[in-house]
Amino acid sequence: MSSFKSGTLVFIWLTTSFPTFIDALQREKFCQHEGFCVTFNEGEIKAEVGLCAVIPCAFTSLFAPEYIIWYKCEPLEAKCDNSDPIFHSGKNKENIQPEYEGRMSLLNLNMTQKNCSIMINDLKKSDSGWYQLRVEGKETKDAYTYLAKANLSLTGLSQKPSVMIPPLTEGQQVTLTCTAPGLCSGSPPNITWMWRRKGEKDSHIIGNTTALKTENLTAVTQRHVSTLTFNYSADHHNTSITCKVSFTGGITTEETVTLNVT
Template sequence: MLQQRKHQPNTNFLIFCATSVNEAGLCVVIPCSFTTADGFTPKHIVWYKCEASQKFCSDADIIFHSNKNTDKKAQSGFEGRVSRLEPDVSQNNCSIIINDLKESDSGSYRLGVTGELNGRQDRFTFIPRVNVSVKVLNQKPRVMIPTLTEGQQATLTCTAPGLCSGSVPEITWTWRGAGGSESYITGNSVDFKTENLTDATQRHISTLTFNPSAEQHNTTVTCKIHFTGETTTEEASTLKVNCEFFYRIFSCSIIGRFCLSASYFELSTGNS
């Protein structure tokens, strides 16, 4: 049976951020490292979410356990959302990432380490805590619009906020015309890609390729991001379409009543 100890004078737990304020739908990284008593060999790390008033967190409070073979399961609401950044516990790195944040994830988090002390199974629960606060999502997607010219193919780019490795968000494009009604842009090509920046961070990007028309000048295109649950965010941008007009000019050299030589040339002008 494991003994549970609070941290001893010769153990140490370092949290790089004691309080973290985050937004729903995104993720939070809790960076930390630890040392334990002499003679203790760490085997697994355990993270708990429990009330700050509790002296010890119980197995029912577990949100992550690095031992995949244990019968101590994470709380159902955290399953599949928590992962560690360093899989080798001997590096004394206890950093984790929590993806697909919910406002209910706000609270107090605590670290435990299981292992062997003098040949016996033992467990340390560290006193310092991390306070995580999750607020309503305020970040907007980033929309990039190139110069638009009527009849010339153009590609708009929308990048979702956050660099998280959780659930892939759904990205949609809509267009609002002069009448105010919202619709999907016709005759377009939409593409989606995920860029893996690190083992724990990703960037999600959607592109919209279409042929701008004069009727889309001064209309609004909106990129909408749908995260897990009901979390959404959007960014609207006004389209400015350059329209080119061609003028044919007739030039004639006249002597008396006769046109001796004639030429045509075209000028183009644009508006935006």
């Protein structure tokens, strides 16, 4: 079988709750050669730095796929595979672009299902650009590049952590919960707590206990949660608690709440 070098489109889907949205996507199949198609949704995808993006992708081919490869390149380039790949499902990782190493993973490792969906973690501003899919079989001649590209546009982090406060009673132990934005399985964020009386600088609550927990929701999604436990008193009334979340690359976001003793 001769190598095919043609184009179609792939798509990127970004969300913080993958299972909820994936079934609601507008899906469309694009075929430029018989037997070689890709299913995707259209439009530029806007993602936020520090979080993650998923490229949901399904394909058909006339050969048995062995390797899934992703490239990134400029929009005017017809083929991205003139440069080093950013992901290769094979064992040889030597030619992967260093800035993508360890940040990309397939959602499904079973090649027979022809699922090329991939996650990009620890998003950086430099991840903005155009992405292209290539599939290869066992034989050198079995290869197909889908030339049309998906456009990923990165913006600054606007999502904030979620802080949960239970009913507060003076003299009783209380536990506050802070959940980091995103359900990404990349580098765990650093979550810190700060307390502030009105007109004073940040400090720590005396005698507090903190704990960080990572919940595995699926094989590729995680929830990162921090708890702050302390004995509540009148000194804490009308004071502020801030939960600060720091992602890879110095990207931070925070949420501040006011405590009221009942």
